[in-house]
Amino acid sequence: MSIKIGILGYGNLGKGVECAIRQNEDMELAAVFTRRDPATVKILTEGAAVCRVEDVEAWKDKIDVMILCGGSATDLPEQTPKYAKLFNVIDSFDTHARIPEHFGNVDAAAKEGGNVGIISVGWDPGMFSLNRLYANAILPDGKDYTFWGKGVSQGHSDAIRRVEGVKDGKQYTIPVEAALEAVRNGENPELTTRQKHTRECFVVLEEGADAAKVEEEIKTMPNYFSDYDTTVHFISEEELKANHSGIPHGGFVLRSGKTGWNQENSHLIEYSLKLDSNPEFTSSVLIAYARAAYRLAKEGQSGCKTVFDIAPAYLSAKSGEELRKNLL
Amino acid sequence: MSIKIGILGYGNLGKGVECAIRQNEDMELAAVFTRRDPATVKILTEGAAVCRVEDVEAWKDKIDVMILCGGSATDLPEQTPKYAKLFNVIDSFDTHARIPEHFGNVDAAAKEGGNVGIISVGWDPGMFSLNRLYANAILPDGKDYTFWGKGVSQGHSDAIRRVEGVKDGKQYTIPVEAALEAVRNGENPELTTRQKHTRECFVVLEEGADAAKVEEEIKTMPNYFSDYDTTVHFISEEELKANHSGIPHGGFVLRSGKTGWNQENSHLIEYSLKLDSNPEFTSSVLIAYARAAYRLAKEGQSGCKTVFDIAPAYLSAKSGEELRKNLL
Numbered sequence: 028m029s030i031k032i033g034i035l036g037y038g039n040l041g042k043g044v045e046c047a048i049r050q051n052e053d054m055e056l057a058a059v060f061t062r063r064d065p066a067t068v069k070i071l072t073e074g075a076a077v078c079r080v081e082d083v084e085a086w087k088d089k090i091d092v093m094i095l096c097g098g099s100a101t102d103l104p105e106q107t108p109k110y111a112k113l114f115n116v117i118d119s120f121d122t123h124a125r126i127p128e129h130f131g132n133v134d135a136a137a138k139e140g141g142n143v144g145i146i147s148v149g150w151d152p153g154m155f156s157l158n159r160l161y162a163n164a165i166l167p168d169g170k171d172y173t174f175w176g177k178g179v180s181q182g183h184s185d186a187i188r189r190v191e192g193v194k195d196g197k198q199y200t201i202p203v204e205a206a207l208e209a210v211r212n213g214e215n216p217e218l219t220t221r222q223k224h225t226r227e228c229f230v231v232l233e234e235g236a237d238a239a240k241v242e243e244e245i246k247t248m249p250n251y252f253s254d255y256d257t258t259v260h261f262i263s264e265e266e267l268k269a270n271h272s273g274i275p276h277g278g279f280v281l282r283s284g285k286t287g288w289n290q291e292n293s294h295l296i297e298y299s300l301k302l303d304s305n306p307e308f309t310s311s312v313l314i315a316y317a318r319a320a321y322r323l324a325k326e327g328q329s330g331c332k333t334v335f336d337i338a339p340a341y342l343s344a345k346s347g348e349e350l351r352k353n354l355l
Numbered sequence: 356m357s358i359k360i361g362i363l364g365y366g367n368l369g370k371g372v373e374c375a376i377r378q379n380e381d382m383e384l385a386a387v388f389t390r391r392d393p394a395t396v397k398i399l400t401e402g403a404a405v406c407r408v409e410d411v412e413a414w415k416d417k418i419d420v421m422i423l424c425g426g427s428a429t430d431l432p433e434q435t436p437k438y439a440k441l442f443n444v445i446d447s448f449d450t451h452a453r454i455p456e457h458f459g460n461v462d463a464a465a466k467e468g469g470n471v472g473i474i475s476v477g478w479d480p481g482m483f484s485l486n487r488l489y490a491n492a493i494l495p496d497g498k499d500y501t502f503w504g505k506g507v508s509q510g511h512s513d514a515i516r517r518v519e520g521v522k523d524g525k526q527y528t529i530p531v532e533a534a535l536e537a538v539r540n541g542e543n544p545e546l547t548t549r550q551k552h553t554r555e556c557f558v559v560l561e562e563g564a565d566a567a568k569v570e571e572e573i574k575t576m577p578n579y580f581s582d583y584d585t586t587v588h589f590i591s592e593e594e595l596k597a598n599h600s601g602i603p604h605g606g607f608v609l610r611s612g613k614t615g616w617n618q619e620n621s622h623l624i625e626y627s628l629k630l631d632s633n634p635e636f637t638s639s640v641l642i643a644y645a646r647a648a649y650r651l652a653k654e655g656q657s658g659c660k661t662v663f664d665i666a667p668a669y670l671s672a673k674s675g676e677e678l679r680k681n682l683l
Contacts, residue, residue, distance in 0.1 A: 043614070045616075046614060046615055046616045047614065049616070050495050050496055050614070051495055071616055123683065126679055126680070126683050127676065127679055127680055130679055147683055152683045154489065154493075154624075156682055156683045157489070157667055158626075159682045160667050160668070160670070160671060160678060160682050161482065161485070161667060161670065163671065163682065164643040164646075164667075164670035164671045164672075165482075165636070165639045165640050165643050165670075166639060167378050167379055167672075168378055211629075286371070286374060286375065286378070286631075286632060286635040286636065286638075286639055287374050287632065287635055288373075288374045288377070288399055292630075292631035292632040292635050293631050294628070294629065294630045294631060294632075294635075294636050295627075295628070295629040295630075296482075296626075296627075296628055297625075297626070297627045297628075297629075298486075298625070298626050298627075299623075299624075299625045299626075300622070300623070300624055300625075301539075301622065301623040301625075302620075302622045302623075303614075303620035303621050303622060304614060304615065304620040304622075307614040307615055307620050307622075308493075308614065308622050310614075311493045311494060311614055311622075312493050315492040315493050318492075333679060333683055334667070334683075335666065335667050335668040335675070335678050335679070335682075335683065336666050336667075336668055336675070337666055337667075338663065338664050338665055338666045339485055339488050339489060339492075339662070339663050339664075339665075339667075340488070340663040340664055342488070342489065342492035342493075343488060343491065343492045344492075344495075347663070347664070348455065350488060350663050351454055351455055351458055351661060351663070352454070352455055354484055354487045354488050354491065354663075355451065355454050355475055355480045355484045355661055355662075355663065
């Protein structure tokens with residue numbers, strides 16, 4: 028019997044979850060829930076339903092795990108606690124500063140509903156967090172570094188598109204290779220924002236817009252660009268479509284630390300991701316944790332969890348025997 | 356109240372555990388147990404006892420977790436089940452093919468004693484296994500690669516030293532950079548043994564030994580060297596001591612996989628270690644899992660576990676709140 032998954036929100040992430048379900052034989056897509064008119068939403072999976080989000084309660088006993096594919100700014104803070112009362116839920120809430128508050132809300136709701144809610148699942152927060160935790164536990168005397176990229180930052184791309192005279196644009200966050208190398212060499216550098224990442228922008232101008240003015244406005248934009256070395260390239264709309272329509276991302280988590288009676292030995296732990304599609308990779312992590320939520324709920328657990336609280340074996344479709352024999 | 360650790364076996368690994376305890380404020384070394392005459396064993400920690408291994412039973416209520424620092428060939432298959440009846444135990448059993456059998460033996464003994472036993476803790480098996488599991492769960496359609504090195508292989512160094520005419524020697528296992536790059540580029544190469552690693556030997560000859568004969572014998576040694584491109588350097592005893600007395604190691608675990616409705620997107624997950632001291636890093640992992648064993652036992656759990664069965668939060672001295680706030 029397969030695990031019945033619901034998808035709430037059918038954007039890039041929801042589509043990614045749909046694709047990931049197809050790669051996992053123990054799962055099936057039961058229904059997609061949308062705020063749009065269901066008649067206008069075409070999904071890929073034959074036999075799965077497309078429903079109005081208002082009708083979700085009718086699916087209470089027909090869905091094992093609901094994957095919430097909304098945004099962190101306004102959707103998830105409201106949706107995850109709401110639906111945790113009805114379903115086992117997974118989200119990819121990624122506003123790091125608000126995680127403790129979100130955890131508390133989801134925990135109360137999930138306990139009330141007798142469900143499991145796993146929040147902040149993806150790669151950062153998610154796999155990067157796990158690697159920070161493991162590395163910190165192993166090397167208590169050390170220093171953490173996280174670099175992002177090369178990849179598309181949605182937030183920074185949006186910021187570019189808000190500049191007057193910009194028709195469209197994409198922004199890539201790029202880790203500074205020299206900084207990465209210094210960390211890898213065990214130099215334990217203190218790195219400023221500027222020393223860690225550069226920002227590269229590809230901009231399509233509105234007709235008649237002043238390129239120099241747009242470039243200046245982007246490069247001096249506080250929070251987003253002013254603390255970085257930023258490059259701006261003006262390109263045509265066709266070029267943007269042809270070469271910059273993907274959503275790649277990735278990054279590096281490193282910890283360098285010392286061991287020995289007099290801390291005489293150095294060690295470096297490095298984890299990195301190189302992703303063609305940020306939303307599809309995030310979706311693949313969500314699906315693995317959906318399996319865990321299903322199993323934990325079957326064991327009678329409830330409440331909010333994060334990737335820190337879940338034994339790795341719960342993520343795999345394979346049995347303990349198989350895992351020990353083939354992967355240990 | 357700190358977690359009281361016992362160390363059974365005081366070689367490189369046991370010494371590493373002693374150093375790691377000092378880096379973790381919630382732990383203390385209670386006693387070292389040795390097969391040697393305790394009067395001849397000098398440890399670093401003030402206030403900790405050095406005892407005969409025969410007297411271990413008297414420590415049953417004075418030690419929270421016993422870390423077994425013997426070898427996988429003959430010590431651990433006997434010791435881990437034996438001491439799991441008396442203590443919560445951790446070992447670094449690394450004979451991959453015999454893990455299922457060892458797991459069964461330790462599980463029965465640990466359940467009999469009402470204790471927790473965690474086996475095969477370290478980096479491979481251990482952290483590398485974890486990364487294989489996570490990456491497989493996230494990217495079910497993909498291919499795994501593990502490379503070891505650059506580092507000293509104890510087994511291959513021992514093999515060199517058994518060759519007639521060899522006074523001393525060290526062997527380094529080195530991953531082939533071109534193979535690593537092919538994997539990183541998503542080429543999913545099929546790699547032979549020879550294509551993945553080379554072997555570099557530093558050999559001190561006995562006086563009057565025939566260098567050409569020694570070199571030939573090393574390079575053609577079955578299992579150890581004949582399937583590899585092997586380089587042999589003859590050096591002086593002083594040079595070996597000066598430049599090759601460390602025990603560095605490390606390696607890479609990679610998984611490349613596809614996502615998307617038509618598997619149109621590629622992803623690469625890479626985990627790597629660069630370790631000055633193989634035994635000290637392994638010891639640091641052992642200590643983190645000792646914390647987990649202590650906590651699981653407090654919860655009333657018993658039986659054999661592996662790194663796959665342990666939620667990451669159990670490894671850290673920090674609380675759930677702190678972890679969510681600072682590392683998620």
